[in-house]
Amino acid sequence: MTTQTLSRAELLKQLRTTHAESVKRAQELLKEQKHMQQELCAFFREKPRTVPEAAQATGIPADKVLWFVAAMKKYGIVAEAGMCGDYPLYKKVEEN
Amino acid sequence: MDDLHMDALVIGGGIAGMQSALDLGDQGFQVALVERDPSIGGRMITLSKVFPTLDCCSCITTPKMSAVAHHPNIHLYTYCEIQSVQEHGAGFDVSILQKPRYVDISKCTGCRECEYECPITVPSPFDRNLGAYRAIRVPFSTAVPQKAVLDPEYCLWCGKCEQKCPVEAIDFSQQPETFTIEADSIIMATGFDLTPVSTKKEYGAGKLHNVIDPLMMERFLAPTGPYGRVLRPGDGKEPGSIAYVQCAGSRDETLGITYCSRVCCMYAIKQAMLLNGALPMADITIYYMDIRTFGKGYEQFYQNAKAMGVNFVRGKVASIREDADQNPILKVEMTDTGEIVEQTFDLVVLSQGIVPASHPTVSLPLGSDGFISVPAPDSAPCVTGRPGIFVTGTAAGPMDIVDSIVSASAAAAEASAYIRENGSRLEVEKEALYA
Incomplete structure (x- = not known):
């Protein structure tokens, strides 16, 4: 069992070395996404908001906010909560 | 093998x-x-x-x-x-x-537990990069085979997916x-592919957020689309006015694509009709050189679209720029009168041609x-x-x-x-x- 675990760890380490460049890019992307998710979730937790409101509050470009909101909606992190004029409102889905 | x-x-x-x-x-x-x-x-x-x-x-x-x-x-x-x-x-x-999937497809059940566990979100080409999925994912809900695939370009090799997989299907040892x-x-x-929009500089060369290609609009109109509704990608606004630019990449000698792509008139009319249903208050305008409805039932389809209120305008769009609110502004030469007009829309769809x-x-x-x-x-x-x-x-x-x-x-x-x-x-x- 230990040998199996060790070989798995070694394999992952080897893959991280082989794909060093893409891992570095992915780590930077992950860092950016974590930060963006924290900011947006905090904003949508207060009350339902639109994408332009979130963009203005966080300083993230509106198209990027929309892309990330669409991703969070897909994975159940945010949900639609009606409309404000021509813009859908989004709210944070509270975890049980 | x-x-x-x-x-x-x-x-x-x-x-x-x-x-x-x-x-x-x-x-x-x-x-x-x-x-x-x-x-x-x-x-x-x-x-x-x-x-x-x-x-x-x-x-x-x-x-x-x-x-x-x-x-x-x-x-x-x-x-x-x-x-x-x-x-x-x-x-x-x-x-x-x-190519290695890093997933044993004889074990994978397509449960997507790995996808939900993966920490990194990446653009989904299935949604023309307007939607997202994870570095390990089932490509789309009706994919065949319904099996996960890991993208090594975005993978951190953290092993979380492997720990979460209930059937031990993740296989990091796979090789090409x-x-x-x-x-x-x-x-x-x-x-086929679409005519690359980057070659059409007068239409924004793909840099205008609210000027999209027809396959993006297909995804917006599909029930499994990235937003679950029709929104413009620049800021998430529900568009109140939408324009189609026909022959955007076909019958165009400057691009070296002199042929007619045959499907653009019909898909534009189809999308206009679907938009009429999805956004009943929206104004939809199709700028065209000729409308070519050659197939069985196609001419009637075109007439139905006109009867539904889709606005067909004979004119060649010379250029597209955007205003401060990212609204595309079309400069159009009205072919019948020679008049040049400018019109602002919320969203523009380029009816791009087909290339191999x-x-x-x-x-x-x-x-x-x-x-x-x-x-x-x-x-x-x-x-x-x-x-x-x-x-x-x-x-x-x-x-x-x-x-x-x-x-x-x-x-x-x-x-x-x-x-x-x-x-x-x-x-x-x-x-x-x-x-």
């Missing part, structure tokens, strides 16, 4: 490739269907509805995908690339690279693997338009300049879904005749075995 003998090898798992494979499989031939993506379905599975019947695309494509996957005579190879094609008697030796299929005939069903998709390593004569050449288009539209290799669907030239399916059955018939004429190697081997 062992080398394999097949009667036919179909390259491309879109609607045309699937139809050819099914027709040959139903005749008792052993068929290999090779697809470069992790799922079959091609472009058609990404579309919303078909014209002129407005039937659901997914409802037509999904049963065919399933039929291919479960057909006893069809051998499906997804996430594979053709490396070389060598002639071998009247047939071919095709070298194929199986090459194998050979000996095939008596080949059908090219490699499909990049062909795999199969040496075939191409026409001046870049599509696979067919020396006798009037009498044998699926027969290429190389004996034993046939072409179907948009690999041969622009055509709609109806014509692609007809062409697929024609290519299958040509391949069937070729195999019978030259003697199936499988049959020859069987006869030798029992002699």
Whole structure:
């Protein structure tokens, strides 16, 4: 069992070395996404908001906010909560 | 992987490739269907509805995908690339690279636990990069095979997916693997791409957020689209006015694309009708040079769209810029009067033309338009300049879904005749075995 675990760890380490460049890019992307998710979730937790409101509050470009909101909606992190004029409102889905 | 003998090898798992494979499989031939993506379905599975019947695309494509996957005579190879094609008697030796999924597909149940656990979110080409999925994911909800695939370009190799997988399907030890299929005939069903928008600088060269391509609009109109509704990608606004720019990349000598792409008029009309349903208050304008509605029921479809209130304007769009709120402004020459007008919209769709998709390593004569050449288009539209290799669907030239399916059955018939004429190697081997 230990040998199996060790070989798995070694394999992952080897893959991280082989794909060093893409891992570095992915780590930077992950860092950016974590930060963006924290900011947006905090904003949508207060009350339902639109994408332009979130963009203005966080300083993230509106198209990027929309892309990330669409991703969070897909994975159940945010949900639609009606409309404000021509813009859908989004709210944070509270975890049980 | 062992080398394999097949009667036919179909390259491309879109609607045309699937139809050819099914027709040959139903005749008792052993068929290999090779697809470069992790799922079959091609472009058609990404579309919303078909014209002129407005039937659901997914409802037509999904049963065919399933039929291919479960057909006893069809051998499906997804996430594979053709490396070389060598002639071998009247047939071919095709070298194929199986890219690693890092998932054991014999174990994976498609439960997507790995996808939910993966920490990194990446653009989804299925949604024209307007939607997202994770570095490990099932490509889309109706993918065939319904198996996960890991993208090494975005993977952190953190191992979280492996820990979460309930059936121990994650396999980090997978390597690219090459194998050979000996095939008596080949059908090219490699499909199309859109005219690259970056070449159209006067239309923003792809840099204007609210100027989109027609396949993006297809995703917005599909029930599984990235936003679940029609929103403009620049800021998430529900558009109140939408313009279509026809011939944006077809019949355009400056781009070297002088031909008509045949489907743009009809898909624009179809999308306009669907938008009329999705956004009843929206104004929809189609700027056109000519409207070409050549197929059965197509002219009536066009007349219906006009009756529904879609605004058809004869004019050539000279340029597109945007205002401070990212609203596209169209500068249009009204063809009938010569007048130049400017009009602002919330969203603009460029009815881009069709160009051939990049062909795999199969040496075939191409026409001046870049599509696979067919020396006798009037009498044998699926027969290429190389004996034993046939072409179907948009690999041969622009055509709609109806014509692609007809062409697929024609290519299958040509391949069937070729195999019978030259003697199936499988049959020859069987006869030798029992002699």
